[in-house]
Amino acid sequence: xxxxxxxxxxxxxxxxxxxxxxxxxxxxxxxxxxxxxxxxxxxxxxxxxxxxxxxxxxxxxxxxxxxxxxxxxxxxxxxxxxxxxxxxxxxxxxxxxxxxxxxxxxxxxxxxxxxxxxxxxxxxxxxxxxxxxxxxxxxxxxxxxxxxxxxxxxxxxxxxxxxxxxxxxxxxxxxxxxxxxxxxxxxxxxxxxxxxxxxxxxxxxxxxxxxxxxxxxxxxxxxxxxxxxxxxxxxxxxxxx
Numbered sequence: 001x002x003x004x005x006x007x008x009x010x011x012x013x014x015x016x017x018x019x020x021x022x023x024x025x026x027x028x029x030x031x032x033x034x035x036x037x038x039x040x041x042x043x044x045x046x047x048x049x050x051x052x053x054x055x056x057x058x059x060x061x062x063x064x065x066x067x068x069x070x071x072x073x074x075x076x077x078x079x080x081x082x083x084x085x086x087x088x089x090x091x092x093x094x095x096x097x098x099x100x101x102x103x104x105x106x107x108x109x110x111x112x113x114x115x116x117x118x119x120x121x122x123x124x125x126x127x128x129x130x131x132x133x134x135x136x137x138x139x140x141x142x143x144x145x146x147x148x149x150x151x152x153x154x155x156x157x158x159x160x161x162x163x164x165x166x167x168x169x170x171x172x173x174x175x176x177x178x179x180x181x182x183x184x185x186x187x188x189x190x191x192x193x194x195x196x197x198x199x200x201x202x203x204x205x206x207x208x209x210x211x212x213x214x215x216x217x218x219x220x221x222x223x224x225x226x227x228x229x230x231x232x233x234x235x236x237x238x239x240x241x
Contacts, residue, residue, distance in 0.1 A: 009170070010177035022109040027130075028144045032183050033166065034130045040150050041122035042102045043111075049118035050098045054078050064116050082114050126152045129165060131195070132184030142184055145192065147199070149206045165199055172198040 016027030019037040027034035052060040053076055061068055062076045083091050087108050090101040098118075111119050129151065130144030151161055173183045176190065187195050196203055221227050 008174050010173065011180045011182055013170075013173075013183065020109070022113065027133075029133050029141070030135060031133055031144065032131065033169075034133065034144050035162075036128045036130065037125065038107060038128050038150060039122035039125045041124040043100050043105065043122060044120040045098055045100065046118050046120075047097055050078075050093075050115065051096055053115050053118055054093075054096075060115075060117055062114050064113075082111055085110055126150050129162070131169070132182075132187050134182045134184045142188075144184075145187070145209065146206050147195075147201065149204060165201075168198050168200070169195070 013033070014031040016031035016034045018024045018027045018034070024034070024036045027036065049060065053062065056075050062073075062081065067073060078093055083089075083093060087106050088101075088104045090104040091111070092099050112121070127150075128146060129148040131147045133142060133144035135141055148165060151165075153159070153162070169183065172195075173186055177183070177186050181189075192207070193203075
């Protein structure tokens with residue numbers, strides 16, 4: 001209530017919520033903190049329904065019949081319309097069975113659009129949290145970066161875990177942010193590593209947008225066992241040039 005009545009923020013802070021990863025781009029592109037509905041376990045597969053789609057059964061139209069009547073799109077081709085369009089190529093169809101490498105699934109949701117009766121999301125549901133998106137202001141438009149890949153959401157936890165992530169971000173932004181600087185711009189200025197230190201979150205592979213372009217990794221003294229002090233002669237005994 002205090003934040004609503006007399007905000008101390010440098011600029012506006014937007015939340016956006018989307019219950020399905022199928023239409024998440026609006027929130028990932030336009031909000032400082034977005035919440036995207038997702039799941040943690042494996043995608044559920046109805047193999048009989050998959051084969052109905054492959055066999056072009058009239059009761060199983062592709063895309064739930066959304067394009068029916070507009071034109072003749074020809075028979076449904078699983079390889080062309082689903083498997084080859086998978087961003088990570090995590091799906092394959094062999095011996096009338098569909099296999100999904102779930103750890104490599106990026107939740108593109110194309111498969112559920114095309115074959116809604118054959119594929120369903122997992123049962124262990126929750127949300128992902130992405131931070132730092134904004135429309136063009138100072139440095140240009142930027143998309144949100146994944147901060148929390150999965151967090152359980154249910155009436156019992158009263159969203160305490162979500163609040164524990166938000167409050168330290170606000171405190172850091174109010175302290176370090178410049179006038180009219182969105183939190184995404186602050187992250188660009190001080191670095192994502194600083195954000196992780198503020199929130200106490202561990203770095204995860206899902207947070208990496210692209211691999212580093214140089215081989216240098218910088219450590220802090222308290223992160224190095226024994227600190228900076230080293231006996232060079234002792235080191236050379238084990239690491240000869």
